Amino acid sequence: MLNIYISNNIEYWREKLRFLDQKVKCYENFDLSINYNLGICDSIDDLIKLKDINNKCILIFIIDNYEQIFEYQKFNIHYYLRKNFFEKDIEKIKDSLIALLKNKNKVIKFNSGLIEYEINIDNILYIESYRNEIIIHTKLLDYSRRFSLKKILKELDNRFVQCHKSYLVNIENVTSLFYDHLEINNIIKIPVGRKYQLLVKNKYQNYQNRNF
Incomplete structure (x- = not known):
């Protein structure tokens, strides 16, 4: 099961994040047992609460500047999205998540x-x-x-x-x-x-x- 939660409940970022939702969701399959949830959280506190509930979830945090990476380092955030480099970062995260799914969900095929x-x-x-x-x-x-x-x-x-x-x-x-x-x-x-x-x-x- 893969659960992904992303910070920042702003419509502008919500629209941009649909790219990630669509690109990663293409790896879903009836018997692949991937439960992909794109959750939008209001703050770092919400993310940590989700992490406490589901310690296997992946946390992604949208930041304004590099300093915030050090500020939130103790919370074990998996990925950061820099607002000024959003398209570049979202591509890297997408590739990383797809690689994770490919490795996690090995399948056997037959007719x-x-x-x-x-x-x-x-x-x-x-x-x-x-x-x-x-x-x-x-x-x-x-x-x-x-x-x-x-x-x-x-x-x-x-x-x-x-x-x-x-x-x-x-x-x-x-x-x-x-x-x-x-x-x-x-x-x-x-x-x-x-x-x-x-x-x-x-x-x-x-x-x-x-x-x-």
């Missing part, structure tokens, strides 16, 4: 009939193999694809691990690990094959230690 799907890897809970197909279970929907687990694993990042001859899981969603199975979001039970137990255990422990 099913005439429909092309793009699935955000962040949204995948687990993948199971069934006969000649795989079923990709996401936070939103399930997708079937004629593919093998071995091939799909090459398209994924190191958050994914094979836990059974018929299952891959996103380790970020594993909430409990037992001898012969694991749980995703404390609800879904996935079997763990004997030959995969050590691999899954190490992957799970590394993830837990990294996020402790």
Whole structure:
């Protein structure tokens, strides 16, 4: 989720900021899980309150002069827009945000009939193999694809691990690990094959230690 909040509630700047809204919003997709909010705040205090509520939001502050950068440095503002260099700064911020989205929202693509799907890897809970197909279970929907687990694993990042001859899981969603199975979001039970137990255990422990 990407939340962007920008200071200065003046109509003149609001109109100019629509450029950023349009350019960055083009990276939205149904299954990409990007919630882009262009919020306009009245003051630095409003921005900090938003930061306290959502510590993952991106803060952009419009300034009149360079001195204000040092004044607001303690608030961890991500980007500054200088009024005298607005067009130049907004272009740089736009490029930076798009690069962030491209990196954040890696997708896998495949066709099913005439429909092309793009699935955000962040949204995948687990993948199971069934006969000649795989079923990709996401936070939103399930997708079937004629593919093998071995091939799909090459398209994924190191958050994914094979836990059974018929299952891959996103380790970020594993909430409990037992001898012969694991749980995703404390609800879904996935079997763990004997030959995969050590691999899954190490992957799970590394993830837990990294996020402790």
